Amino acid sequence: MDTAFVIATIGRAFTAGTPLLLATLGEIIAERAGVMNLGIEGMMALGAVAGFGVSLESGSPWLGMLAAALAGISLSAIHAFVTIGMRAGQIVSGIALTMFGLGLSALIGKGYIGRPLQTPLHSITIPGLADLPFIGDILFRRDPIFYFAIIIAALIWIILYKTRWGIAIRSVGENPLAAETMGVDVAWVRVWCVLFGGALSGIAGGYLSIVYNPSWIEGMTAGRGWIVIALVIFSFWNPLRAVVAAFLFGGIDVMQFSLQSLGISPNLLRMFPYVATIVALLITSSSITRRHISAPEALGEPYQPR
Amino acid sequence: MNRHVFDSLEMTGIRKSFPGVIANDDISFSIHSGEVVGLLGENGAGKSTLMNILYGLIQPDEGEIRLNQSPVNFASPRDARRHGIGMVHQHFMLIPTHTVAENIALSLDDAPFFDPVSVINDRLDVCSRAYGIHVDPKAFVWQLSAGERQRIEIVKALLGNARLLLLDEPTSVMTPDEINEFIGVLRAMTAAGIGIVFITHKLEEILSVASRITVLRKGRLAGTVRPASKDTNRSGDTAVHDGKNMETSSGHDEVDKAALARLMVGRELEQIIPGKSPPEDDILFEVENLTVMDDRGRTAVKNVGFTIRRGEILGVAGVSGNGQRELIESLAGMRSPESGTARLADRVLPLDAGARAIFESGVAHIPEERMRFGTVANMSIQENIILKAGHRAPFSRRGIISFSAAANRTTEIVNEYRVAATSIVAPMKNLSGGNIQKVIVGRELADHPALVLAAHPTYGVDIGAAEGIRSHLRECRDAGGAVFLVSEELEELFELADRIAVMESGRIVGIVDPRTSSFGEVGMMMAGAHIPGRAISSGDKP
């Protein structure tokens, strides 16, 4: 294989991994605060159609991204209201959210099918670094959202581990009762984390329709929302591991086409992330590793204040 | 007010009632700067309610709190904390996956936004210099022992500028070494002018650290006393006093341990209802070398052995949390023991095989928390009656449940135990606490078990129902069964039991005959004092 092919493949892996990374980071924050949101697929779909529509109508992909974020936020607000406000089950609410997002995006997007987006986001060339051989092309001539995702990952890591907010978020997901006695407003923290997660999922969807494949087709999220649920576990709820995991999964997404020519079924390859997630779950559930990398203790449980 | 000054705190005429219980009845309490005041009482005596009122968790019905002579009203714990009151709960409010520093930072109002743990080191240094408390800020809480966790809670309160500390049974989780170190810390804190309320039921300890002791009994003030001088105190270690020093009136009389024990457990019963004549000498149930872990993986029951004869009730006295719960759960098959054996009528009980195997061996279990374990609230009374025997005849045949058999059994029990229920298919949750307990006891005793494990069978049950339950346990004994009765009510144990084993720190520290023993003696053994001639581990003959 020649260098150009490798560079192109790795580059495509990064592009495919970017939306996965964004949504994974959002879900990590929500799950760290104890709220599982299975509605990512729906939030991404709505984000995709909102992003595409606004980009198309306004001519500005940036406005499109903003609209995508808002779409994600508004869907996640429903989840926040139902699960935190009303303390209904997170699993069922998340699934309903996915259906809602898929349905609404299909409805809104009907008129957009087949219309190309003329104003994609341009890549940013980082001066100096972009001229480095090999890695210059891979890492430093990319779209702005790629950099945004990397920065967000670092930012979330800093927030989670180096700030008061982070301690509060993690406390709320581990032991909301103790957090409450220490003066943390559990519901408030959870609501913000869910909304933040929704924003990132929305942007992830917007990336699909504005950058990855500048167009709208129904069902263009293609199950990525569920891959994200897997990625959160696969990265053990850590934003930096999420970067590695997301681009790895992005690579698998890209490789299936390359490997198809070698006679390897893309479908069997695509099973890998899901099987790997079950294995990862098996590892996190075992008693030995539990202390270090297990799911937040209070994940999925509605918090009932006294 | 200035949170940094604490001079005195007084509570007068505090009264608080909950549905069905008067938790605090006209209680007065005071503490001054630099003082350790013990708050002593059995479980349910009202100590926790009083302290929760002081901490703003509960509002009193009547009474007044004065801080530094001016009346105050704490609407919430945050309010209390603002006034310099800190509380260390018995169940720690720490987040196990966080480091010590993160736990402390979360509770500090003034930690910086970025890198909040950075300030913790300096403050911990100050704390360690001032009071001699050492904690490792980088350690994860899950790695720490309970004693170390306790220390973190205290540090948290101190760094939050608490000037009056409420410690709820702080030593119950500590090793002896930790206790010694902790007493040093207490002295340093009082020297700095901090007031400390020390809630406990360990007599020895409270006598050595407190300057005054307020004793509560059944929601009322039993008295406020001063520890006796060292001489009297020492004699209390070795022998039981005959009650000359006992004082029940309020005032600041000097007391030794024996007197304090009597003050805590109440007036000695003059006439103890005699138990039956000593039972025949054949052993029905025998436990040997039983060691059991608690949920956190610590050894809760340490190499315990005892026997129960046919037709005997063995009572277990002890302060809660000394291994009684783990002991009874392991005997009931709910908690696999680390080691040890139990034999019922010469057959080894399969303690590892789950609760059903134990039940099949003829063991009944009246569990400690009846709503959590004993019943299924949303299912009918009839289904709760067959909760344990539903898998076998007559209640199920070839996998099909026989509701007529269940209904017959339920009707029998409802009639015999006078369960007040509208219908046998009404959901369990519609019953009152006493009636729920009747259903459980009825279910457990219905198959004439050879061994009954009863944990606090009359706890929180009205007097009439409690008396009924006791007489059913007696019937069980008289029918030749063995009864293992864990209770926190000494009166109940003295009334029912043929022998009383006392558990302390996971061991049986002695077995006494209620006809020749006294509340004071058992109370002292519960508090960890060794009494010569009483430290028998197993199988003693009364």
Place this chain on the structure above:
Amino acid sequence: MFGFSVRIERCQPASTTLSIVIILSAMTIGLFSAAALFVFKGFSPLTIVSKILTGAFGSRFAWMETIAKAVPLGLVGIGLAVAFRGKFWNIGAEGQILLGAVAASGIALFAAPHLPDKAVLPMMLTAGFAAGAIWGVIPALLRTRFGVNEVVSTLMMNYVAAELVQYLVYGPWKGASQMGFPYSDEFVSSAVLPTFYGTRVAWPMLVIVIVAAFVTWFLITCTRWGFETRVIGENPEAARYAGISHARVTIILMIISGGLAGLAGVGEVSCIHQHLTTSAAISSGYGNTGIIVAMLGRLHPIGVLPAAIFLGGLLVGGDVLQTSFGMPFASVNLFTAVILLLLITGDVFLDHRFRIRRDCPASSTAVIAPSDSTCGGKMRN
């Protein structure tokens, strides 16, 4: 903020009447509020709702289409109701359907020529049940043996199953006669379920779903296993106290739950498609819709039947949206989603009450008493 705050507090559960009122209001309000979203596309909500209802229930043909969809939904819903009764969050019905379809197709494609005609369909149904059950038991084992959260494992296994189907129809099982479409060869006639004349309703499947509902109802209420399932679902701690084997109960429960979903898959390939097709075509989200069916049916096997008909009707209504209004079929998800959201939100009223009270710092920052102390130490019961 406004001097008042709303607190939600637990209270005694309310009557079954309220429960039914909640179901009916969720259905009605859900229908209309989802239809209201079509205003942006220039349609009146009333028109939308009436078109959906007539499309689903307006004629014999409509009813038959509705029932054709209600059959798989009912099978899946009954299975999920059983699983949820035992507090096992089976989100994997979709995968269990697909596995059932694959197993039945395997029999139809490869074993049918060697089998007597009469044995083919029973074999397909048995294999489909077994395959769905195996796919369901795996997460049950992972949960009871290793503590693996079943929500994620069942979810992941859906996608493994979907990729397996795709692999088969694009790869080894791709039909020679299908002109490049990702279908297997057509089933031989002995492997095709008989239908009511002129409809897509396979009468054996209709019989199976009704029998399954009554049998499961009997199993849940009258058998030892059902009793133990309900104890685990209501109070796992009491189950441990009573010595009930969590693993055994859960495995049986997932055999039933997965097996019924597998049967639904058999019905889809053997009657509707008559060949193995792509995963999305075999089950258009029956796994997730089945969750709503189970919830609307209040986890009661018999209650699931009307719920399945209602949702089957909605799905048919989705076709109507497509044909009459040119709306995408997926927009029917709006209706199911809004109904589900309203249902779970409304259910909060079943055992909670709302209290409005004056805001004061005390109430908003109240701390839970952690020890045995909140009620004077009488909290044990």
